[in-house]
Amino acid sequence: MRYFFTTALCALSMGVALAQQPSSTDFNLNFEKTLIADKLPAPWMEWGKGYKFSPDTTEKYQGKASLRIQSPEVMDNIQFGSAANPLPADYSGKEIELRGYMKFRDVGKGFAGLMMRIDGKSGMLQFNNMQGENLRGTQDWKQYSIKLPYPSGADKIYIGALLVGPGTLWVDQFELLIDGKPFTEAPPKKIYAAELDKEFDGGSKLALGPGYKLSKEQATSLAQLGRIWGFVKYHHPAVANGNFNMDYELFRVAAPYIAAKNDTERQQVIGQWLSKFGPIRELSPEAIPADAVIKPDLAWLAKSGDALPPRLDSIRRAARTDEHYYIASYIDVGNPEFKNENPYAEMAYPDAGFRLLSLFRYWNMIEYFFPYKPLIHEDWQAVLEEFVPRFVTAANETEYKLAALALITRVKDSHANLNGNHEALDKYFGQNFAPVQLSFIEGKPVVIDYFNAQLGKQTGLKPGDVIETINGKGVKQIIAEKKPYTPGSNPVIQLKTMAPNLLRSNDSTIAITFKRAGKVQKANISVYPRSKVNTYANYNKKDTCFKMIGQDVAYIFPGKFKNSYLPALAPQIGKSKGLIVDMRCYPSDFMVFSFGPMLLPEAKPFAKFTVGNFKTPGVFTWTPELKLGKTNPDHYKGKVIVIVNENSVSQSEFTTMAFAAAPNVTVIGSTTAGADGDISHIVLPGGLRTSISGIGVYYPDGRETQRIGIVPQVEVKPTIQGIADGRDEPLEKALQLIHGK
Structure with missing residues (x-):
């Protein structure tokens, strides 16, 4: 339900984690070094385009100079300018804070802000650019701050400042702190044994793919290998401790497994491979909660051969800690964070082993950590078997990416797609x-x-x-x-x-x-290339977030609304006869707990969630109900109409659920996107990036929203004739309902 602009050395015995030595600390956070006119001082770099960056020795907070960011005179197709400094994530801690001084002048139709982005191997993990602060206009020097959770899987830290739209921004005297101390004084991060495994950096060495025949039996047995591999990845304590690079362990076990002549030999290969992970030293007393919403499908363990079931079952019952090298949950939300997953971005067309890894990685993430897996409504194991030959025999980059896109489509989640541009x-x-x-x-x-x-x-x-x-x-x-x-x-x-x-x-x-x-x-x-046709040109397209329709109807467009506007708008809304909230967009600010309480006379539950249990992969349980509002005799008493359609997705749907808890709210329109819950990012070999809905979102009575969407109380759809006539029929219906027609 969230985002803005988006971008060893020696052998160790298993189980050893070494301290990683921090890189150079000469990061030029105060812009005092390498001052060259009209250029960013090293090691700062430019994000965005069209903006002018230059040291300013006259306008500064302290020291020799500040950095000035100046918008261009013509803003056509130019969105933002940002100065960014890439820092190594060589440090450990729980919270990271960026402080910096900013001064800005004539900032309008956009905003100024500090920026901090934290990337892991799998992509962006945390991001904040102060968009929600809505810093505009003219402001003298003032220190600002951004705080973010510091993920254990952090690989790179980007800090800086940005200017969106016209104006001038000066920045100076940056500080970066981890757990309240200068980041260079934070404890060094550990290097795990998994990170020192380099054997297959040059390729998987598996004899598979175009030119190699793949029988139905081989496809079935490879699917079974993928299932066992994923089970071990998420259940074995030695893997959780970061002792094994599971990507490369797949290639190690796959080679003899593929060469095996029959099922008995394949079981022997798996048995020998399991031995290298070591014995299970402690069993967990934890049982799957009886009221779990989703329970893991592990009946197949007992059917995995003659000798394997007891060994696999001991792994299932192994005691696991709260820390896992490959999986965690986002703080305060609970959606899965897929950590330490190498995207192998340099491989536009990965070899057959890496393509098989792509399938197995994605399939197991869905198997254990997708809160809506039952809503896929097909045999997920059969899907794995179906796609094994498609991934293995993909003859080129196009066929590989089509296979990945087809697999993602089978999850039936509007948050899931193949992100980015692919030539x-x-x-x-x-x-x-x-x-x-x-x-x-x-x-x-x-x-x-x-x-x-x-x-x-x-x-x-x-x-x-x-x-x-x-x-x-x-x-x-x-x-x-x-x-x-x-x-x-x-x-x-x-x-x-x-x-x-x-x-x-x-x-x-x-x-x-x-x-x-x-x-x-x-x-x-x-037809024209993307440079001339922007298919997102009409996204959240409105000229204002608020207007009065006639004398007595207030209209809110959340796609342009900011929480900071509410104090000025509330008196006008309060005097209106009716309120229309046009949720046919994606809110530009999180309105639930700012705008929502003004609609309710008292606190009322409006949603509850399911979250995964990473000690017991595949289990999802309920969280407590989430309530909105408090005792409020001055709540808005006019009619409220919320308009939704297929453009209402994720945060739009969640916000509509919240507003609909109020007694005087009517939801009208048509089917929404049916994808709710904070997203979790996934990377696959070849630099492929996708996402899933990471938590389950339900009404308090347990009714589903995923796939179904928000069901309007009054269905109103545009008609072809209405489009030709330039009418907005859902808006017309909203006005009729307010006026009692």
Whole structure:
């Protein structure tokens, strides 16, 4: 439910963890060194584009100079400028704090802020850029601070400052502290034995892939290997202690396992491999709670052969501590943090062993740590067997990424997709995009807007036009072809995700037929690269967060709303007859506990969660109910209408759940995205990045929101005619309900 801008040396015996020596401490946090006009002093670097960075020896907090960040005169397609300093995460601790002095002038339509980002091997772990502070206007020198949990899996720390939109920002005298002390005085981080295993850095050495036959028996046995490997990864205490690089352990066991001639030999290979992890010294008295929402599916352990079941069962019952090298939970939330997972980003097309690792890594993360696994509604073990040959025999980068995308789609989670731009997939699906925005209205792809007004009008298409065929293919056929590669919690969201990808091609034009006012017409429309067509151009598109509709109806658009605006807006809202909250967007600030309490006369539960138990992988239990509000005789007493649709996802859905707890709130509109819960990030070999919903979100009575979404009390959908006429039919219905019509 959260984010903003996004980017050994000697052999040791197993079980030894060494102190890692910190890197150079000459980080130039006060901008006093290497002052060159119009350039960032080393080791600072530029993020964003178009902004001017320069030392300023006149305007400074103290010392010789500060750093000035100046916006460009023309802001077209320029979003932000940031000075960032990369620091090694060579230190250990629980909390990290960035302090720095800032002065800014004429900052408008954006904000100024300090920035801190903490990355692990698997990607970004923590981030804050003070966007929620809404620092604008003009402010003299003042010290600001950011505090974040300091993850044990941190690999790199980025600190700095950024300016969004027009204005000038000066920064000076940065300090970085860990647990309240200068970071260079913090205890050094440990190096684990797993991090010193370099044997397969050059490749997996597995004889698999294109050119090697893979029988059905081999695919089934490899799926069984992946299941056992993942079980050991998340259950064995020696792995939890960081003693083993489980990526490379897969390659070690896979080679003789693949060479084995029969099941007996394969079991012997597994048995020998298990021996290297050492004996289980202590069993856990913990039992799976009877009221667990999800319980692990481990019945297969007893069917894993003649000699293996007792050994695997002892691993299942092993005592485990709260610390695990590969898995943790985010503080205060509980969603899984997948730690120390190497993305192998340098491998655009990983070899067959690493592709198999990709499948096994993802499959087991879902198996043990996805709170909505039962809602996949298919045999997850069968999915593993199905995808083994697809990953192993993928002949090139495109086939590998398509296999990964198809696997992610099977999870049925709107938070799950293959993130980032991938040139190979762009070439497969089409590198050029039409400048018109489509949405599925009445089950048909309809033009609703332009991504680029000038280019969009040149197509001749208008809002309300219905696309019938694309390059000779009917829309139904295209949907069927794209659906296996289009993640989404429900079919409505799959169509929403698919819409901007219908009119794309590697050619410069697309031949279409479309229907306007009942008449089918033909057209050849031009398509353009991403540099000219931004398919996110209309995201959260509104010119204001608040307005009055007529004299007595207040309108809030959370996509532009900030909590800091509420004191000024509350008196106007309080005088209104009715309030419309247009949640067809993603909130730009977390409104639940700021705006929400003004709607309720007393505290009321509105949600409860399920979280995983990392000592017992696969178990999910309830948290206490979450309540909103307090005794409030001055609560808002007018009618409140919350409008939702397929653009309402995650935080939008959670906020709607909270507001709907109020007695005078009516939710109208159509199916939401059906993906709720803070996201957890996943990386896979080849630098692939994806996410899942990391906690389960339910109503207090246990009703589900995932896949179903927020069900409106009054269903109102746009019509094709309404789009053609430029009407907002859900908004019209909201006004009618407020006025009692």
